Every structure is written in C-alpha cells, then in structure tokens.
Amino acid sequence: MKLVRLVMxxxxxxxxxxxxxxxxxxxxxxxxxxxxIWPLDGATLKGAFWCRFGLRNMGVTHAGDTFPNSGHHxxxxxxxxxxxxxxxxxQDKSHLHFGAGQTETRLELAPGxxxxxxxxxxxxxxxxNPPLISKKITITVx
Amino acid sequence: xxxxxxxxHPRKGGGSPGEPIPRRLAVIMAGDIAGYSRLMNIxxxxxxxxxxxxxxxxxxxxxxxxxxRLVKTTGDGFIAIFDSPVxxxxxxxxxxxxxxxxxxxxxxxQALLYRIGVNLGDVIVxxxxxxxxxxxxxxxxxxxxTPGQVYISGGVYEQIKHKLVCGYQSLGDRQVKNITDPxxxxxxxxxPAAFMETQKRREIGFVVxxxxxxxxxxxxxxxxxxxxxxxxxxxxSAPAASAPETSRTTESAAAIAPSAAPAISPQGTSxxxxxxxxxxxxxxxxASPQPASPPSxxxxxxxxxxxxxxxxxxxxGSNEDPSEKPVHQVAIxxxxxxxxxxxxxxxxxxAAANACEFTALGDENxxxxxxxxxxxxxxxxxxxxxxxxxxxxxxxxxxxxxxxxGTQTKYWWGDQLQAGMANCxxxxxxxxxxxxxxxxVGSFRPNPFGLYDMGGxxxxxxxxxxxxxxxxxxxxxxxxxxxxxxxxxxxxxxWKNDASYVRPANRDHYDTGVRYPTHGFRVALSP
Ligand SMILES: [Cu+2]
Numbered sequence: 001m002k003l004v005r006l007v008m009x010x011x012x013x014x015x016x017x018x019x020x021x022x023x024x025x026x027x028x029x030x031x032x033x034x035x036x037i038w039p040l041d042g043a044t045l046k047g048a049f050w051c052r053f054g055l056r057n058m059g060v061t062h063a064g065d066t067f068p069n070s071g072h073h074x075x076x077x078x079x080x081x082x083x084x085x086x087x088x089x090x091q092d093k094s095h096l097h098f099g100a101g102q103t104e105t106r107l108e109l110a111p112g113x114x115x116x117x118x119x120x121x122x123x124x125x126x127x128x129n130p131p132l133i134s135k136k137i138t139i140t141v142x
Numbered sequence: 143x144x145x146x147x148x149x150x151h152p153r154k155g156g157g158s159p160g161e162p163i164p165r166r167l168a169v170i171m172a173g174d175i176a177g178y179s180r181l182m183n184i185x186x187x188x189x190x191x192x193x194x195x196x197x198x199x200x201x202x203x204x205x206x207x208x209x210x211r212l213v214k215t216t217g218d219g220f221i222a223i224f225d226s227p228v229x230x231x232x233x234x235x236x237x238x239x240x241x242x243x244x245x246x247x248x249x250x251x252q253a254l255l256y257r258i259g260v261n262l263g264d265v266i267v268x269x270x271x272x273x274x275x276x277x278x279x280x281x282x283x284x285x286x287x288t289p290g291q292v293y294i295s296g297g298v299y300e301q302i303k304h305k306l307v308c309g310y311q312s313l314g315d316r317q318v319k320n321i322t323d324p325x326x327x328x329x330x331x332x333x334p335a336a337f338m339e340t341q342k343r344r345e346i347g348f349v350v351x352x353x354x355x356x357x358x359x360x361x362x363x364x365x366x367x368x369x370x371x372x373x374x375x376x377x378x379s380a381p382a383a384s385a386p387e388t389s390r391t392t393e394s395a396a397a398i399a400p401s402a403a404p405a406i407s408p409q410g411t412s413x414x415x416x417x418x419x420x421x422x423x424x425x426x427x428x429a430s431p432q433p434a435s436p437p438s439x440x441x442x443x444x445x446x447x448x449x450x451x452x453x454x455x456x457x458x459g460s461n462e463d464p465s466e467k468p469v470h471q472v473a474i475x476x477x478x479x480x481x482x483x484x485x486x487x488x489x490x491x492x493a494a495a496n497a498c499e500f501t502a503l504g505d506e507n508x509x510x511x512x513x514x515x516x517x518x519x520x521x522x523x524x525x526x527x528x529x530x531x532x533x534x535x536x537x538x539x540x541x542x543x544x545x546x547x548g549t550q551t552k553y554w555w556g557d558q559l560q561a562g563m564a565n566c567x568x569x570x571x572x573x574x575x576x577x578x579x580x581x582x583v584g585s586f587r588p589n590p591f592g593l594y595d596m597g598g599x600x601x602x603x604x605x606x607x608x609x610x611x612x613x614x615x616x617x618x619x620x621x622x623x624x625x626x627x628x629x630x631x632x633x634x635x636x637w638k639n640d641a642s643y644v645r646p647a648n649r650d651h652y653d654t655g656v657r658y659p660t661h662g663f664r665v666a667l668s669p
Contacts, residue, residue, distance in 0.1 A: 060236060061242030063656045064201070070243025092600075092639055092650070099656035100207055100628060101236055108610075125658060138313050 019081050024086060025129030028059070029069055031060040032119050043135035048108040051075065051120055053098075061107040063099030064123050069093040069118040071128060073098040075105065083133065095106040097125065109141050165396040168265045170272065170299065173201070173237070173258045174219030176289035178187055181252065192254060193218060195202040197211045200240045203655075208233035209627060213272045220291040221272060221280075227262055227301040231330060232259045235293035235308070241290065255290045259283025261325075264295040279325055282318045286327070296326030296541070299582045332370060443491055446665055448478040451590045456543050457550055459612050460647035468612055474619040478667040479536055481585035482594050483509035483602060497524035507582040509662040515630040515654045518603050518663045526663065535665040537621035538606040538649070542631045545597060545646035547590035553597070554589045563587060564598030564644045565637045580637040580660075597644040600662030601632040601652075609653035629653055636660035 021049040039045060061071035062099065074089045075096045091097055110127065119136035121129055127133070153189060164264045175181070201220060205212050210224040210233055223420035237256060245253040261283060263276020268464040272380060287293040292303075299310060309331030315324035328654045387532060455501065459469040489510035492498035498520050502510045513521075536544065549553045555563055565581045584594040605621035608629040613621055629651045635643025637658050641649065 052601040055239070059241070059246070060239040061243045061666070062199075062240075063653075063658075065199070065243070067247060070240065088659055090638060091636075091652065091660060092643070097652065097656070099658075099660070100653045101240065102205065102207075102248040103236060103239075 024122070024126040026071075026126065026130045028071075028120070028128035028130065029057050030133065032056060032069075032120075032132055034120050034132050036116065036126060036137055038119065039116075039137070039139050041135065042139070044140045044142060046129055046142050049136070050104055050109050052104040055103075055120065058120070060101050060103055062101050063097065063121070063125060066123040071122050071132070072101060073103065074119045074121050074125075076115075076117040076119060077107075077109070079117065083119055083127055083131060084127065085127045085131055089119055089121050089127060093124075097121070099125075112142050113138060113140050115139075143440050145363060149468060152177055152184060152364045163310070163351075165264055165266055165273070165274075167262070168267065168272075169224040169227045169229050169236060169260060169262050170265060170277050171205075171222045171224065171258060171260050172219065172277070172280040172284040173222075173234075173256045174216075174284055175238055176257050177220035178257045184188040184252070189252075196241070196254060198245060200237060200244070204240065208236070218623065219284075221264070221277065223267065223272060227260070228305050229297045229304055231292065231294060231306055231308075234260055235330065238290055257284050257287035257289055259285070259287055259293045259606075260292065260298050261295040262301065267443065275321055279321065279599070281319055282316075282325070283327060286316065294328050294330055296328070299326070299328045304630065315631075366423070387417070394546060424642055427657075441626050443487075445529055445531075446458045446480040446484070446488065446525075446533075447482065448667060450476070451480050451591055452476055454543070456546060456547075458539055458542050458615075458647075460552075460645070462642075462645065462647065463649075465611050465649055466647045468613070470541045470612055470634065472497045472538060472617050472619055476669055477536075477540060478669070479540070479544050479591075479593060480664045481588070481592060483600050483662045485583055486510050486555070489513075492521050492524045495524060495528075497521075497527075504579045505582055506581050507584075509583050509595070511580065511600055511662050512657045512659050513603070513661055513663060514657045515603045515652075517657065521663075522665065525596050525620050531667060532663045533667055535603060535605040535621075535663060537619060538631050538633065539616070539619045539621075540603045540666060541596075541602065541604045542646050543619070544591055545589065545633070547593065547596075549590065554646060554663055555587075556627055559641050559644075563640075566598040566635060566638045566641055567638055569598060569644065578659075580662075593635070597634050597637075597639060598647075599634065601633045601639075601650070601658075602661050603661065604631050604662040627654065632661060 015128050033054075033056040035054045035056075037054040039049060039051065043049055053073045053075070055073075059067070059069055061070040061072060077094045077096070077097070078134040079094050089097070098105065115136050115138050119130040122128060175193065176539075178189075179492070197215060197220070201214055201363055203447045205222045208224065208229040210222045210230060213221045215221075222230075222233075224233070237258065241254065245255070248254075256529045259280045259282065261276055261280035263274065263279060265272050265274040271386065283293045283295060293313075302308075303310065305658055311329040311331060313327040313329055316327050317324050332644075336395065348440050359533060405661055443466070451474075455471055455473045457469050458467045458472045461467060461469065486504050487506040487507050489498060490506075493501045501516065502512070522533050522535065525531075543648055545554065549555075550556050553559065553563070559569065578648070580599050583599070586594065588594045589596055607623055607627040608631050609622060611616065620661045632650050633648070635650075645651070652661065
C-alpha cells in the first residue's frame, strides 16, 4: 500500500516536471517548507535587525538557474495582495528579491507593526506549484 | 589528488632573505568532493565537466558574494579565505544548499557532494597559495566531514555562535596530524530543526530516491521530446508568452523614433515644449567626432539616437522616501543620453554579433527587458567596438538630472499625476499595453530635455553601486562606486510599478548579476 502511494507520488511529480517546460508552475517537493528562522512571529524589535530565511527539503540557488528542487528567496513586507502564481513575483520596495542566493537580509523598517512573508521563486521569479510560501508573521519595530 | 594542498610548500621564488613573511589571521575554507576517484572511474569526462561547472556556477560566485577569495583549486577541491568567520560559514551553508538542488537531477550514485571544513588561524598568503597550520586544520576538518556537511573548528564556533542562527553539534576533540593540541570539531546544522529530522531521515530518503529516479526518467523523456530546443533563447526573457506580439509589429517598422504624438493626449495643462538640447530627429549626432575610418565590423549598426544635455546644477533627491535623503546639490557636466531605452531590435543586433548572450523576445521597438547590470556591459562593450565611441551607462546623478529635465517638481510635468504621461501600473490604462511587455519606446510625451520614458516603462540600470541613502554621495555627477557592489541602482520604475516609482527622485536597486523581466537600460556618452 505504502509503496503504491510512493510510486503515485513519483508519477505526479514526474508529470508536474514535464508540465513545467511549457508553462510556469515549477514543481516543488511536497515536504518542502519555507519559514523564518528569525525574527519570530509577534517579536518586538529595536531598530534595524537581521531577517533570516529557512528552507527545508529544497536548495537555494541563483535566479536564472533551473536546477530541480531549488529556488531563491523573496521577502514580502506589508503586502496584502495574494501572490499571483501566473505572474513573476513583483519587484518593488515591498517585494525584495534575493536572486544571488542570499539566505538573510538586514532590515530597517519604520517604527510600528509590520508583516513579513517569504515566497520561494523559480529561475524566472515565478512562484512554485504549489506555491511555497511561509507563514505571514507580524512584528513590531520600536 | 589532495596531496599538494596538504603539504606545506616553500615560498615560491624564495623572495629576498630577511624580507618579513606576511602572516595574518584568516578564516580558511577547504572543500573537496567526496568519493571523487570513484566518480572519475565511472565517468571521467562527465564528472570533470560537471565539477568544473559547479566550481564556476556555485563555488566561485558564492565565495565572492560572501567576500571571500578563492585561493586555489585542485582536481576536486578548493581552498578559500575569508576575513569574517560568519561569512565563511554562511558561504559553506549556501554552497551545500545549492548542491542539494544540483544533485536532485542526477542519480544518487553520481551525486557530487562537497565536504567542507572551516578553520580560523594564522596563515601566510601568497598570490595563489596559502600556507600554515591553519590551512592544515581546515583540510583535516574537511576530511572528516560527512559529505554534504560543513564542519568547523572550535575557534570558528566561538566567533559565530551568537551571530549565526544555526544548529551546532559538538563532535568532541580530534587529533590532527603534526599538530600538538587537539582541535574541537562542530558540525553545522543550517536548520536548527534538522536535529529532530535525523530520525525520520531514513524513511524520507526512500521517498526522495524513488521520486528522483522517476523524475530523472520523466526529465530525460521530456528533454528529448521537447519542441523547438533553441539554445540561443534558452536564458532569455518573456517567460509565459514566448511568441512576440504579432499584432503590434506592423505598426512602425522603420525607425525607433516615434512620432511626437503621445498615445493618449493629456487633458488640460500641456508640458513645456522641449527647449534644451538638440533634437535633430533623423541623424544621430555623437558628441565625439566620427573616426576617420568607418566601423568595419558591422556597418549597418545604427547608433542610438542621442539627446545632447547641457551641463548644470540641480537638487538631487527628495524628502518622500528615506532612500532619497538628504536632498543635495549636484553639478552635472554636459553629456548625451539616448532618447529611448535600448530596444529589442538594438539588443538583438548585439546578440546577432554573438556579443550579447541572449536573443530578446517581444516587439522590436519595445525596450529590451530581462537584462542584468552585467548584461548591459556586454551590450556597451559591443556598441563601443562597432561605433568607436565610449558608450556607457549614465551615473545615477546624470539619470535624475536628465529625468527632471530642468524641473524640481515631483514629476517633470508638475506635482500632480496626469493621465497619459508615463507607462506605469496606475498612471493610465493603455489599451495596447500587455502584462508581459512594456509599451513601445516613445509611446508617451518626451520631457523638456527631449527624453522619452524617463519614469515608467522599464526600470533602468545606472552605473552606481547601491547606497541606501545619499549620505556621503559625490556632488560632481560621477557614479558612486565604492561600497558593497553586489547590488546596483535601478531608476525609472517599470510598467508594473505604481505612480510613486515614476518620480524622477525615486530609486531602487537589484542584484548586479540577476535578470528580472522589468529591467532595461539606456546609454550615455561624454563629449
Ligand atoms: Cu526573484
């Protein structure tokens, strides 16, 4: 039974990978997880702080690299619109790209409440399928 | 294979006797591929080629990004030095994480896995060699590391334990050959949760293996059946819509110079009529004299249409965003700036000459997109070669001066947003604008300097490194180059950004070597 399930999973992954050639929706492993190592949800921080990105069961690579099971980080600051998986992740002051393979960044935000969320992007900055998105955390800057 | 690293060399050439040997404290990283000789036995050429690629695409750039220096490479290994233990360990983690992605596409027995050791110690650094006990210990740590992992010495651990949020597992003291004191060894767990994961690993391993095998089969099937394997376009832009928009290509094929009529005529106030600079419509006028012999390489290449800008002084920056402060006075020398961003057609002339790496897609007269700052240098190098003129990127100060067109208002046409003035997300809905490509260059009104698309359209790379505000910025119009140059400045905002990005003072930045579908550029020339 278990074996059958595994083979099925493999076939789904394989099908997804060939689909990726024609459209966006690069497949991500089912057990991949994107999360904040730091800061923690609900944290109160003073001034500038380091924000560290955690990724499990996938690799970090440069934007432009098309290796399977790897992508690059995007940090969304105070973004409320949902991510459109048919569009590249936007590039602006609230959608930061880490296409050089960075796994952390120094943030200096205005005092007050902010939300942070991570989205993993593929070689061309599109979200994966299913989208690999972290929990949206809320922090307070003093 | 590794012997040459392990042994301590006498200094090359000897140097003059009595000359002090420059010793210094450094963080040394040693890496090598586990089971390299076994892999070479299976497939010598393939393994060698894959490893070379990994060095070039993963190891070298990652070391550079972490401010390290690759001192030497051997058959299957490398030695790098860093000033910062945090950067060195982070670099090790990033290399290992990148390798996970790389290895996902090959069968498990052909996976290339690095063992990495990091030590802090006294070394003697030569141009392409590094010596000392510090190196020997790094190599020893690498030797005992589990493939795919980073092992660090106690000295490194002490430096980073409070700075780098990782899991660290002590492996106790190890004796190192020829070194009296034992070395404390730690295993780095990039993800603190990995501690808990170890138990589940065996189970997951099987799933991963099964999926990898199936993926590999599917992948190779797909690869052989894939239609239109055009390698030239493989890394180019336009992810979703790979076919250019045929509906618009017929409109104006002749010259990139559009008519002055904007796509939508603005209501009410009209901007000041262009007065500065020369606006000779047809013949491009370079400031520097035409060389005696016409360029032989590519006589058909049309030079970009340039606008000659007068020199002057202006207030750079604004108080709207912290990055635009402080407002400061900058003097600009006369220079020329292309009237339009570089177009797909112009870029593809460079691509056709094999001087630019990819062929751009989209309307010929649309601005080229998906270019990195590094890519712009390819184009500029080629343009200089065929025109014998030192084309360059504008400096950030030159760009803002040009975008303001002699005004100090929020936008060049005034303080209020007006419909039909720029190609941005909320500026106006243009019927012909598609989501994937920006409007053709010159679809909107020129500013008082006769420049089109200075704000909206495509983001535009300038020469300067990114600095988070203008504290310490030059005031002579030169590019601001010092500092951490992993990221360069982009100006103008794109058709996908909102109106606040259209302001001439707006500034943003992006990783130097990374392509993004809204990024383009324009070219400048000094007289
Ligand atoms: Cu991205």
